[in-house]
Amino acid sequence: xxxxxxxxxxxxxxxxxxxxxxxxxxxxxxxxxxxxxxxxxxxxxxxxxxxxxxxxxxxxxxxxxxxxxxxxxxxxxxxxxxxxxxxxxxxxxxxxxxxxxxxxxxxxxxxxxxxxxx
Amino acid sequence: xxxxxxxxxxxxxxxxxxxxxxxxxxxxxxxxxxxxxxxxxxxxxxxxxxxxxxxxxxxxxxxxxxxxxxxxxxxxxxxxxxxxxxxxxxxxxxxxxxxxxxxxxxxxxx
Numbered sequence: 001x002x003x004x005x006x007x008x009x010x011x012x013x014x015x016x017x018x019x020x021x022x023x024x025x026x027x028x029x030x031x032x033x034x035x036x037x038x039x040x041x042x043x044x045x046x047x048x049x050x051x052x053x054x055x056x057x058x059x060x061x062x063x064x065x066x067x068x069x070x071x072x073x074x075x076x077x078x079x080x081x082x083x084x085x086x087x088x089x090x091x092x093x094x095x096x097x098x099x100x101x102x103x104x105x106x107x108x109x110x111x112x113x114x115x116x117x118x
Numbered sequence: 119x120x121x122x123x124x125x126x127x128x129x130x131x132x133x134x135x136x137x138x139x140x141x142x143x144x145x146x147x148x149x150x151x152x153x154x155x156x157x158x159x160x161x162x163x164x165x166x167x168x169x170x171x172x173x174x175x176x177x178x179x180x181x182x183x184x185x186x187x188x189x190x191x192x193x194x195x196x197x198x199x200x201x202x203x204x205x206x207x208x209x210x211x212x213x214x215x216x217x218x219x220x221x222x223x224x225x226x227x228x
Protein backbone atom coordinates (compact mmCIF):
# COMPACT_ATOMS: atom_id res chain seq x y z
CA UNK A 1 0.00 0.00 0.00
CA UNK A 2 1.11 3.55 -0.64
CA UNK A 3 2.90 5.13 2.30
CA UNK A 4 4.46 8.53 2.75
CA UNK A 5 6.38 9.18 5.95
CA UNK A 6 7.75 12.63 6.74
CA UNK A 7 10.59 13.26 9.15
CA UNK A 8 13.02 16.00 10.13
CA UNK A 9 10.68 18.41 11.85
CA UNK A 10 11.48 20.01 15.17
CA UNK A 11 12.27 23.25 16.99
CA UNK A 12 14.55 25.69 15.21
CA UNK A 13 15.54 29.28 15.95
CA UNK A 14 14.60 32.15 13.62
CA UNK A 15 16.99 32.41 10.67
CA UNK A 16 17.89 28.76 11.18
CA UNK A 17 17.66 25.87 8.73
CA UNK A 18 15.97 22.50 8.62
CA UNK A 19 15.75 19.68 6.10
CA UNK A 20 12.57 17.66 5.86
CA UNK A 21 12.43 14.21 4.31
CA UNK A 22 9.55 12.16 2.95
CA UNK A 23 10.09 8.43 2.52
CA UNK A 24 7.81 6.87 -0.10
CA UNK A 25 6.85 3.23 -0.46
CA UNK A 26 4.21 1.08 -2.12
CA UNK A 27 4.43 2.69 -5.55
CA UNK A 28 6.98 3.51 -8.25
CA UNK A 29 8.20 6.80 -6.80
CA UNK A 30 10.03 7.88 -9.94
CA UNK A 31 6.76 7.87 -11.92
CA UNK A 32 5.03 10.53 -9.86
CA UNK A 33 5.11 14.26 -9.23
CA UNK A 34 5.35 15.23 -5.56
CA UNK A 35 4.42 18.30 -3.53
CA UNK A 36 4.85 19.79 -0.09
CA UNK A 37 1.89 21.43 1.63
CA UNK A 38 1.90 23.04 5.05
CA UNK A 39 -0.64 23.98 7.69
CA UNK A 40 0.03 26.49 10.45
CA UNK A 41 -1.53 25.64 13.83
CA UNK A 42 -5.27 26.23 13.66
CA UNK A 43 -5.02 27.58 10.12
CA UNK A 44 -5.75 26.39 6.59
CA UNK A 45 -3.68 24.54 4.04
CA UNK A 46 -0.93 26.30 2.11
CA UNK A 47 0.83 24.84 -0.93
CA UNK A 48 4.61 25.07 -0.65
CA UNK A 49 6.28 23.46 -3.65
CA UNK A 50 6.02 20.96 -6.52
CA UNK A 51 8.60 18.78 -8.22
CA UNK A 52 8.18 16.74 -11.37
CA UNK A 53 8.90 13.03 -11.51
CA UNK A 54 12.42 13.51 -12.84
CA UNK A 55 13.11 16.58 -10.72
CA UNK A 56 13.63 18.74 -13.78
CA UNK A 57 10.63 20.99 -13.17
CA UNK A 58 10.11 22.77 -9.85
CA UNK A 59 7.67 25.41 -8.66
CA UNK A 60 7.39 27.31 -5.37
CA UNK A 61 4.84 29.49 -3.64
CA UNK A 62 6.02 33.11 -3.74
CA UNK A 63 6.58 33.34 0.02
CA UNK A 64 8.97 30.36 -0.06
CA UNK A 65 10.92 31.25 -3.19
CA UNK A 66 14.58 31.78 -2.48
CA UNK A 67 14.39 30.25 1.01
CA UNK A 68 13.09 26.73 0.39
CA UNK A 69 14.50 24.11 -1.97
CA UNK A 70 12.63 20.99 -3.01
CA UNK A 71 14.51 17.97 -4.31
CA UNK A 72 14.14 14.25 -4.73
CA UNK A 73 16.27 11.13 -4.92
CA UNK A 74 14.43 8.57 -7.00
CA UNK A 75 17.01 5.90 -6.18
CA UNK A 76 16.17 6.32 -2.49
CA UNK A 77 12.42 6.87 -3.00
CA UNK A 78 12.73 10.09 -1.08
CA UNK A 79 11.52 13.67 -1.31
CA UNK A 80 13.21 16.54 0.50
CA UNK A 81 12.55 20.14 1.52
CA UNK A 82 15.52 22.25 2.54
CA UNK A 83 14.27 25.26 4.50
CA UNK A 84 16.60 28.19 5.17
CA UNK A 85 16.15 31.60 6.80
CA UNK A 86 13.20 30.28 8.76
CA UNK A 87 10.70 32.70 10.25
CA UNK A 88 8.11 32.36 12.98
CA UNK A 89 5.42 32.29 10.30
CA UNK A 90 6.93 29.12 8.84
CA UNK A 91 5.75 27.27 11.96
CA UNK A 92 3.44 24.57 10.63
CA UNK A 93 2.82 20.91 10.03
CA UNK A 94 4.48 20.05 6.73
CA UNK A 95 2.89 17.33 4.61
CA UNK A 96 4.29 15.60 1.57
CA UNK A 97 1.76 14.40 -0.98
CA UNK A 98 1.76 12.36 -4.15
CA UNK A 99 0.67 14.75 -6.88
CA UNK A 100 -1.14 13.30 -9.89
CA UNK A 101 -1.57 16.77 -11.37
CA UNK A 102 -1.94 20.18 -9.74
CA UNK A 103 -3.94 19.53 -6.62
CA UNK A 104 -4.77 15.92 -7.37
CA UNK A 105 -3.06 14.90 -4.12
CA UNK A 106 -4.19 11.31 -3.81
CA UNK A 107 -1.94 10.28 -0.93
CA UNK A 108 -0.64 12.33 1.99
CA UNK A 109 1.85 11.66 4.74
CA UNK A 110 0.99 12.13 8.38
CA UNK A 111 2.93 15.40 8.56
CA UNK A 112 5.91 16.65 10.51
CA UNK A 113 5.76 19.69 12.79
CA UNK A 114 8.23 22.51 12.33
CA UNK A 115 8.34 25.12 15.10
CA UNK A 116 10.35 28.29 14.58
CA UNK A 117 10.93 30.04 17.87
CA UNK A 118 13.72 31.54 19.91
CA UNK B 119 -1.73 34.85 -4.93
CA UNK B 120 -4.75 35.36 -2.69
CA UNK B 121 -6.50 32.40 -1.15
CA UNK B 122 -9.71 31.21 -2.73
CA UNK B 123 -12.83 32.35 -0.88
CA UNK B 124 -14.86 29.77 1.02
CA UNK B 125 -17.56 30.29 3.65
CA UNK B 126 -16.12 29.91 7.13
CA UNK B 127 -18.84 27.49 8.16
CA UNK B 128 -21.85 25.60 6.90
CA UNK B 129 -24.24 23.27 8.68
CA UNK B 130 -26.94 20.79 7.93
CA UNK B 131 -29.00 18.03 9.49
CA UNK B 132 -28.45 14.34 8.80
CA UNK B 133 -29.95 13.37 5.46
CA UNK B 134 -29.92 16.90 4.09
CA UNK B 135 -27.71 18.25 1.31
CA UNK B 136 -25.24 21.08 1.66
CA UNK B 137 -23.08 22.98 -0.80
CA UNK B 138 -19.74 24.66 -0.13
CA UNK B 139 -18.62 27.32 -2.56
CA UNK B 140 -15.07 28.21 -3.59
CA UNK B 141 -14.66 31.51 -5.40
CA UNK B 142 -11.57 32.57 -7.26
CA UNK B 143 -10.80 34.47 -10.43
CA UNK B 144 -10.33 33.82 -14.12
CA UNK B 145 -6.64 33.25 -13.33
CA UNK B 146 -7.36 30.22 -11.22
CA UNK B 147 -10.75 28.55 -10.73
CA UNK B 148 -12.32 30.12 -13.80
CA UNK B 149 -9.44 29.39 -16.11
CA UNK B 150 -8.64 25.74 -15.44
CA UNK B 151 -10.22 22.40 -14.61
CA UNK B 152 -7.65 21.65 -11.89
CA UNK B 153 -9.97 22.19 -8.93
CA UNK B 154 -9.81 19.75 -6.04
CA UNK B 155 -11.61 19.33 -2.73
CA UNK B 156 -10.18 17.90 0.49
CA UNK B 157 -11.76 16.73 3.74
CA UNK B 158 -9.81 17.04 6.97
CA UNK B 159 -10.81 15.66 10.34
CA UNK B 160 -9.14 17.12 13.46
CA UNK B 161 -5.57 15.96 13.87
CA UNK B 162 -5.60 14.05 10.58
CA UNK B 163 -4.05 14.57 7.18
CA UNK B 164 -6.33 15.92 4.45
CA UNK B 165 -8.13 13.43 2.22
CA UNK B 166 -8.85 13.97 -1.46
CA UNK B 167 -12.60 13.97 -2.16
CA UNK B 168 -12.85 15.51 -5.65
CA UNK B 169 -10.27 16.27 -8.33
CA UNK B 170 -10.42 17.95 -11.73
CA UNK B 171 -13.64 19.78 -10.71
CA UNK B 172 -15.95 16.81 -10.60
CA UNK B 173 -14.08 13.52 -10.51
CA UNK B 174 -14.29 11.25 -7.48
CA UNK B 175 -11.30 9.13 -6.50
CA UNK B 176 -11.87 5.45 -6.04
CA UNK B 177 -13.53 4.75 -2.70
CA UNK B 178 -15.16 8.14 -2.26
CA UNK B 179 -18.91 8.03 -1.75
CA UNK B 180 -21.23 9.14 -4.56
CA UNK B 181 -22.75 11.48 -1.98
CA UNK B 182 -19.87 13.84 -2.76
CA UNK B 183 -20.00 15.76 -6.03
CA UNK B 184 -18.21 18.74 -7.52
CA UNK B 185 -19.06 21.33 -10.13
CA UNK B 186 -17.89 24.68 -11.45
CA UNK B 187 -19.56 27.73 -12.95
CA UNK B 188 -17.42 30.65 -14.00
CA UNK B 189 -15.00 31.55 -11.22
CA UNK B 190 -16.84 29.53 -8.55
CA UNK B 191 -16.46 25.85 -7.81
CA UNK B 192 -18.82 23.97 -5.53
CA UNK B 193 -18.76 20.83 -3.43
CA UNK B 194 -22.13 19.25 -2.70
CA UNK B 195 -22.63 16.60 -0.06
CA UNK B 196 -25.97 14.82 -0.19
CA UNK B 197 -27.49 12.58 2.45
CA UNK B 198 -25.42 14.25 5.15
CA UNK B 199 -23.97 11.87 7.73
CA UNK B 200 -22.38 12.50 11.12
CA UNK B 201 -18.96 11.41 9.84
CA UNK B 202 -19.04 14.15 7.20
CA UNK B 203 -18.44 16.71 9.95
CA UNK B 204 -14.96 18.05 9.14
CA UNK B 205 -13.08 20.93 7.54
CA UNK B 206 -13.22 21.15 3.77
CA UNK B 207 -10.71 22.88 1.50
CA UNK B 208 -10.73 23.61 -2.20
CA UNK B 209 -7.64 24.14 -4.31
CA UNK B 210 -6.95 25.38 -7.81
CA UNK B 211 -4.09 25.63 -10.24
CA UNK B 212 -3.21 29.23 -11.11
CA UNK B 213 -1.88 31.03 -14.18
CA UNK B 214 1.40 31.58 -12.28
CA UNK B 215 2.04 27.82 -12.23
CA UNK B 216 1.27 27.64 -8.54
CA UNK B 217 -1.51 26.10 -6.48
CA UNK B 218 -3.81 28.06 -4.21
CA UNK B 219 -6.08 26.72 -1.47
CA UNK B 220 -9.29 28.13 -0.10
CA UNK B 221 -9.42 29.29 3.49
CA UNK B 222 -11.42 26.26 4.54
CA UNK B 223 -15.02 25.60 5.58
CA UNK B 224 -16.06 23.96 8.82
CA UNK B 225 -19.01 21.64 8.24
CA UNK B 226 -21.21 20.96 11.26
CA UNK B 227 -23.74 18.14 11.16
CA UNK B 228 -26.53 19.20 13.50
